[in-house]
Amino acid sequence: MAEDTFLTDDFVRQLTAVGGVDIVVGLPTFNNRATVGRVLNAIQVGLAKYFPRERSVLINPDGGSTDGTPELVRTTTVEHYETLLAASPLRTFQRVSTVYPIGHGSGLAWRTILAAADLLGAKACISLSPDLESITPEWVDALVRPIYKEKFDFVAPIYRRHKFDGLLIKNVLWPLIRATYGSDIREPTATEVGLSGRLASHLAAQDVWRQTDTSQEGLRLWMTTLALVGNYRVCQAFLGPKTLGRNTARHDIVATVRQAVGELLRCLEAHEAFWMNRSGSQPTPVFGFQYGVAVEPVRINRARLLQTFRTGAAELASVLQSILTPTTLQQIQQVAALDDREFRFPDDLWVKTIYEFAASYHHSVINRDHLLQALVPLYQGRVASFVLQHYRAGAEEVEQHLEALSRRFEELKAYLVEGWTAKK
Amino acid sequence: MPDARTQPDDDPLWYKDAVFYEVHVRAFYDSNADGIGDFRGLTQKLDYLEELGVDTIWLLPFYPSPLRDDGYDVADYTDVHPNYGTLEDLKVFLEEAHRRRMRVVTELVVNHTSDQHPWFQEARKSRDNPKRNWYVWSDTDDRYREARIIFTDTELSNWAWDPISKQYYWHRFFSHQPDLNFDNPEVVEEVWKIMKYWRELGVDGFRVDAVPYLVEREGTNCENLPETHQIIKFLRRRLDEAFGSNFLLAEANQWPADVRAYFGDGDEFHMAFHFPLMPRMFMAVRLEDRKPIIDILRRTPDIPPTCQWGIFLRNHDELTLEMVSDEERDYMYDEYALDRAARLNLGIRRRLAPLVDNDRRRIELMNSLLLSLPGSPIIYYGDEIGMGDNIYLGDRNGVRTPMQWNGGWNAGFSQADPERLYLPLIANPVYGYQRINVESQLRSAHSLLAWMKRIIRVRKSTRVFGRGSIEFLHPANHRALAYVREYQGETVLVVNNLSSSAHPVELDLRRWRGMVPIEMFGGNLFPRIGEAPYPITLGPYQYYWFRLRRL
Numbered sequence: 004m005a006e007d008t009f010l011t012d013d014f015v016r017q018l019t020a021v022g023g024v025d026i027v028v029g030l031p032t033f034n035n036r037a038t039v040g041r042v043l044n045a046i047q048v049g050l051a052k053y054f055p056r057e058r059s060v061l062i063n064p065d066g067g068s069t070d071g072t073p074e075l076v077r078t079t080t081v082e083h084y085e086t087l088l089a090a091s092p093l094r095t096f097q098r099v100s101t102v103y104p105i106g107h108g109s110g111l112a113w114r115t116i117l118a119a120a121d122l123l124g125a126k127a128c129i130s131l132s133p134d135l136e137s138i139t140p141e142w143v144d145a146l147v148r149p150i151y152k153e154k155f156d157f158v159a160p161i162y163r164r165h166k167f168d169g170l171l172i173k174n175v176l177w178p179l180i181r182a183t184y185g186s187d188i189r190e191p192t193a194t195e196v197g198l199s200g201r202l203a204s205h206l207a208a209q210d211v212w213r214q215t216d217t218s219q220e221g222l223r224l225w226m227t228t229l230a231l232v233g234n235y236r237v238c239q240a241f242l243g244p245k246t247l248g249r250n251t252a253r254h255d256i257v258a259t260v261r262q263a264v265g266e267l268l269r270c271l272e273a274h275e276a277f278w279m280n281r282s283g284s285q286p287t288p289v290f291g292f293q294y295g296v297a298v299e300p301v302r303i304n305r306a307r308l309l310q311t312f313r314t315g316a317a318e319l320a321s322v323l324q325s326i327l328t329p330t331t332l333q334q335i336q337q338v339a340a341l342d343d344r345e346f347r348f349p350d351d352l353w354v355k356t357i358y359e360f361a362a363s364y365h366h367s368v369i370n371r372d373h374l375l376q377a378l379v380p381l382y383q384g385r386v387a388s389f390v391l392q393h394y395r396a397g398a399e400e401v402e403q404h405l406e407a408l409s410r411r412f413e414e415l416k417a418y419l420v421e422g423w424t425a426k427k
Numbered sequence: 428m429p430d431a432r433t434q435p436d437d438d439p440l441w442y443k444d445a446v447f448y449e450v451h452v453r454a455f456y457d458s459n460a461d462g463i464g465d466f467r468g469l470t471q472k473l474d475y476l477e478e479l480g481v482d483t484i485w486l487l488p489f490y491p492s493p494l495r496d497d498g499y500d501v502a503d504y505t506d507v508h509p510n511y512g513t514l515e516d517l518k519v520f521l522e523e524a525h526r527r528r529m530r531v532v533t534e535l536v537v538n539h540t541s542d543q544h545p546w547f548q549e550a551r552k553s554r555d556n557p558k559r560n561w562y563v564w565s566d567t568d569d570r571y572r573e574a575r576i577i578f579t580d581t582e583l584s585n586w587a588w589d590p591i592s593k594q595y596y597w598h599r600f601f602s603h604q605p606d607l608n609f610d611n612p613e614v615v616e617e618v619w620k621i622m623k624y625w626r627e628l629g630v631d632g633f634r635v636d637a638v639p640y641l642v643e644r645e646g647t648n649c650e651n652l653p654e655t656h657q658i659i660k661f662l663r664r665r666l667d668e669a670f671g672s673n674f675l676l677a678e679a680n681q682w683p684a685d686v687r688a689y690f691g692d693g694d695e696f697h698m699a700f701h702f703p704l705m706p707r708m709f710m711a712v713r714l715e716d717r718k719p720i721i722d723i724l725r726r727t728p729d730i731p732p733t734c735q736w737g738i739f740l741r742n743h744d745e746l747t748l749e750m751v752s753d754e755e756r757d758y759m760y761d762e763y764a765l766d767r768a769a770r771l772n773l774g775i776r777r778r779l780a781p782l783v784d785n786d787r788r789r790i791e792l793m794n795s796l797l798l799s800l801p802g803s804p805i806i807y808y809g810d811e812i813g814m815g816d817n818i819y820l821g822d823r824n825g826v827r828t829p830m831q832w833n834g835g836w837n838a839g840f841s842q843a844d845p846e847r848l849y850l851p852l853i854a855n856p857v858y859g860y861q862r863i864n865v866e867s868q869l870r871s872a873h874s875l876l877a878w879m880k881r882i883i884r885v886r887k888s889t890r891v892f893g894r895g896s897i898e899f900l901h902p903a904n905h906r907a908l909a910y911v912r913e914y915q916g917e918t919v920l921v922v923n924n925l926s927s928s929a930h931p932v933e934l935d936l937r938r939w940r941g942m943v944p945i946e947m948f949g950g951n952l953f954p955r956i957g958e959a960p961y962p963i964t965l966g967p968y969q970y971y972w973f974r975l976r977r978l
Contacts, residue, residue, distance in 0.1 A: 016933075019931055020903030020932075021903075022715075022904065022926065022930060055754050055758075056758060058716075090754040090755075091722075093710070093714055093716070093718070093754065093755060093758060094714055094716045094718055095716050095717070
């Protein structure tokens with residue numbers, strides 16, 4: 004019965020007062036007082052500038068902030084639209100806030116946003132991070148317009164990233180999704196997404212919300228893949244650089260790999276029928292002018308990565324033995340033995356490693372959580388190699404390499420299928 | 428002879444409680460079958476207006492004129508255009524109106540004259556003519572460049588070349604309407620004589636046309652100048668000295684903060700139109716959001732206690748969109764004037780009913796707003812029966828067609844041949860006179876006309892609407908526009924649903940806890956107000972007026 008009443012009476016009362024809307028903007032928060040004001044201003048100006056006639060509402064599920072974040076969300080108002088090159092909005096900017104109990108995970112926040120979009124009959128629902136430093140009003144336009152005007156169902160962002168930023172996405176998630184689902188989604192785990200009302204309703208009706216341990220990355224990946232398999236029209240929108248507030252908690256690499264890769268592998272299992280016989284990939288339409296801009300460099304401690312990789316490859320040998328083929332394991336150990344200056348984790352070896360982990364995950368050769376943890380040092384080795392290889396490379400050269408890597412993921416897909424379908 | 432009903436009451440603040448009715452003599456009733464309405468006809472229809480509940484009749488210009496701007500191009504300030512009868516007819520009309528306790532307000536169009544006015548004809552004869560300085564002349568058309576052009580659809584400049592005296596003359600409106608020179612004391616004195624003349628004849632007050640433009644100064648936009656206020660103060664003082672109770676209504680299509688100056692310290696105008704509120708009422712209903720109305724009323728400064736706003740939904744001009752932002756204007760055009768023929772200058776030339784798609788619920792809601800928001804309401808003739816328009820008649824003629832009295836010959840307006848009518852009747856199947864007319868609506872207790880009489884009666888049952896304070900409530904549901912009006916111990920709660928669908932609304936009425944809302948149209952009691960939010964369910968475009976009483 005609790006499942007039927009996950010929306011509080013107060014939240015429902017607030018929704019009742021809002022009535023039907025065109026656009027829902029979801030802004031999940033937790034102690035974001037330092038940055039949320041800027042995000043709110045960008046949202047209000049973005050709506051006034053690009054969607055002045057649409058009925059819009061901000062949905063703010065808060066995880067129990069103690070720094071006054073919800074109060075700030077309720078009260079932040081743009082005073083002088085003219086100076087921000089926007090006209091004063093025609094309509095009331097409505098806000099609905101609700102606090103969900105700590106410990107319920109981010110799933111409840113997302114579910115709340117999607118339920119609101121569903122109940123209010125929104126045509127478009129977008130989500131934004133509360134700790135964005137680099138957000139501009141144009142982000143609202145970029146995420147809403149493809150849905151509102153071009154009838155897309157899912158808008159994934161494209162950020163302008165430093166060459167060493169987002170390496171898990173670049174080396175695992177993006178190419179693996181591209182090779183399996185056949186779609187080129189550069190940011191499959193982003194918070195900044197746009198959904199059509201149709202897709203939001205579909206997601207809100209899914210059973211996944213019962214899981215309380217699903218991570219942010221996991222949920223977002225799940226939404227992305229569900230859009231891909233559900234015959235929804237998917238596109239991407241260029242947002243520019245993404246800079247988070249200084250106080251934003253950086254995720255532990257082990258947890259991130261476990262959550263993001265784990266969720267993607269779970270999705271691959273669930274959508275096996277969709278991707279198994281698919282080959283190649285289709286480009287995904289991109290909206291927005293992709294301007295160049297200098298981005299903040301990402302500093303990576305190569306020595307520590309190498310050390311972790313080498314230690315992991317040695318200490319986890321017995322675990323890796325049950326996950327990887329002997330050839331792959333042997334090649335990894337050879338890589339681990341390389342001198343720092345010659346260190347390279349080759350693309351083909353990396354692709355096979357990922358595919359063998361995926362197949363072993365599918366066959367549950369060992370505890371799945373242990374399996375994912377075993378991937379972490381190998382991933383760190385791959386990152387070290389990537390950084391060494393591209394230390395002096397320009398962004399374009401790095402892009403070319405990533406494109407080549409993605410193509411190798413596609414070309415070697417049969418290797419994944421073979422391992423996935425092999426009887427163990 | 429005045430009977431027992433005698434003259435209107437002598438409350439000097441009568442205009443604060445009044446319901447105004449704007450009408451053009453030529454459009455109301457034709458008594459002599461020449462196809463043009465006249466004063467005798469208007470007099471015959473005074474019972475209709477009295478029954479409607481109107482207190483004050485505002486007459487559009489009826490003076491001798493070449494009628495190139497519907498009479499706003501006056502050629503003689505002290506007579507009646509022969510089309511509309513004689514000065515004697517007007518006097519009878521005034522007496523009959525007063526006998527019914529109604530007042531009459533006429534137009535004072537003195538920013539400019541017609542170019543056919545003898546003053547201008549004299550002035551243009553030579554540069555040294557004694558009347559020359561009654562107008563504004565220049566050797567170049569470079570002066571006052573910062574003044575905007577008002578009739579953007581027809582005029583390219585505020586200067587026009589006079590080929591006779593070979594100089595440019597200044598005109599803020601049409602080029603055939605030269606502006607009078609208010610820097611000339613003779614002009615001001617002449618205006619005073621005109622006012623005195625009509626007041627002595629029995630006219631109760633004046634609607635002063637184009638007030639902001641009386642004076643020009645280099646380096647300014649030639650609007651709202653301090654010198655203009657000095658002239659108004661001067662004329663008001665002379666009026667008060669001569670006649671005691673007076674009434675001056677300002678036509679100043681400006682932002683409320685700028686219009687505020689025209690009230691002075693209660694020593695300029697008694698009343699001024701609130702132009703920016705009007706489009707925002709339409710905007711709020713289409714947006715289904717109270718924001719435009721609340722925003723503009725928040726930006727409306729307090730006015731002296733003896734002064735009043737004049738509020739309206741429609742009038743004889745286009746629905747002006749001068750006092751809105753570009754985005755708001757685009758929105759209004761898209762929502763209310765998709766047919767480009769409906770657009771004129773910076774506005775929309777449509778009547779109330781066509782603007783709201785002939786939706787009775789919206790017509791009622793708009794009138795509920797008109798009659799309950801702060802100010803004195805002004806009803807445009809024909810809107811009380813939901814008359815339509817004809818946007819293809821040119822200029823603003825489409826909203827100035829003959830009054831539709833019945834479904835018979837010429838809508839009962841005139842016995843002339845239909846071809847002689849000053850403008851063709853509205854005759855389409857939706858708004859045509861066969862369908863929309865006074866007579867048929869008098870036969871139905873549920874007609875729009877019957878409803879208009881009722882709501883006017885309810886408004887007049889209390890002074891709270893005309894004189895009371897306003898406090899907006901802020902229910903979470905922004906489709907609800909709710910406010911409390913209070914005056915001398917009387918409290919009225921008004922709740923309007925701006926939306927096309929049903930909505931619940933919860934009102935924070937704790938300040939009035941213990942009081943009982945009594946619905947003012949039916950007289951029914953609603954549950955007593957307590958500590959909890961007061962819930963009301965509103966149907967599409969529904970409105971409630973509650974008198975709050977401590978029982």
